[in-house]
Amino acid sequence: MRDRKPGVSAVTPGALSLSPCNVPRGEFLARIWRDFLVAVFSALRKPNEQAIAEERRRAVERLADETIRENRRDEAD
DSSP: OOOSOOOGGGSOGGGGOOOTTTSOOHHHHHHHHHHHHHHHHHHHHHHHHHHHHHHHHHHHHHHHHHHHHHHHHHHHO
16 A cells, blocks of 8 residues: 655665766766856857947947938038
8 A cells, every 4th residue: 555655765775876877978977068168158258249249239320320421521512
């Protein structure tokens, strides 16, 4: 009638042994670290990308304003 799983104290030490197939290999850990570092680097770069996009927008606005001024000068002459 016991349909519950045994508690932690009921687990034998043999069930917790680490066989070679359970231990993560070097390649696997390297991929995890690489993915982690890429995520951190990407998170840190986003504000810079936003600043660059904002600077580009301002440059386009300045170019548009200068073009409008030149066209008005040409029309006035």
